[in-house]
Amino acid sequence: MKREMICIRCPKGCRMNVEYEGTKVLKVTGNSCSKGRDYAVDEITKPVRIVTSTVKVKNGELPVVPVKTSKAIRRHLIFDVMEEIYKAEVKAPVKEGQVIIKNPAKCGANIVATLELRKV
Numbered sequence: 001m002k003r004e005m006i007c008i009r010c011p012k013g014c015r016m017n018v019e020y021e022g023t024k025v026l027k028v029t030g031n032s033c034s035k036g037r038d039y040a041v042d043e044i045t046k047p048v049r050i051v052t053s054t055v056k057v058k059n060g061e062l063p064v065v066p067v068k069t070s071k072a073i074r075r076h077l078i079f080d081v082m083e084e085i086y087k088a089e090v091k092a093p094v095k096e097g098q099v100i101i102k103n104p105a106k107c108g109a110n111i112v113a114t115l116e117l118r119k120v
Contacts, residue, residue: 005043009035020044048072052114053085055100060092060117067100069109080105092119 001021007014016030018040028040042048050072054064073081084104094100094117101111 003044005040007031007036007039009039016040018044047075049075049078051078051081051085051111053082055085055111055113056089057094057117058089058091059119060094061120062117065090065094065100065117066114067111068114069107070099070112071109073107073109077105077107081107081111085111092117 001019003018003020005016005018007016010033012032014031014033014036016028016036018025019027023045025041025044028037031037031040050069052066052068055067057063057065067085069081081104084101088101088111090098090100090113094113094115096113096116098113099110100113103109104111
C-alpha cells in the first residue's frame with residue numbers, strides 16, 4: 001500500500017510518501033531528516049493523538065471546561081476515551097492542570113483541565 005502524509009515533527013512539513021504492508025514500513029521518501037522517517041513509521045505502526053474536548057462543570061462561571069489528554073494516546077482508544085469524557089462532570093472551582101478523569105479507557109493518560117474556572 002501507499003500513503004501520502006505531511007510530517008509534523010519539525011516546522012519543515014515535508015510531504016512524504018510511505019510504502020507499507022500491514023504495519024511494516026517498506027520505504028519512506030520525501031523526508032529531509034530522520035525525524036520524518038520516524039514520524040512515518042510511528043504513524044503507520046502505532047499512531048497516537050492528543051485528545052481535546054470539554055467536560056460539564058457544575059456551579060462554574062462557564063458550563064464546560066476545556067480538557068485534553070496529558071499525553072498522546074493510541075488512536076484506536078479515542079472513541080472509548082471520548083465516551084468517558086462525555087459522561088464526566090466536575091464541580092467548580094476547577095484549576096488549570098487539575099486531573100478530571102484518571103486513565104480513561106486504560107489509555108495511559110489522564111484527562112486534565114486546560115483552564116481555571118471559578119465557582120459562582
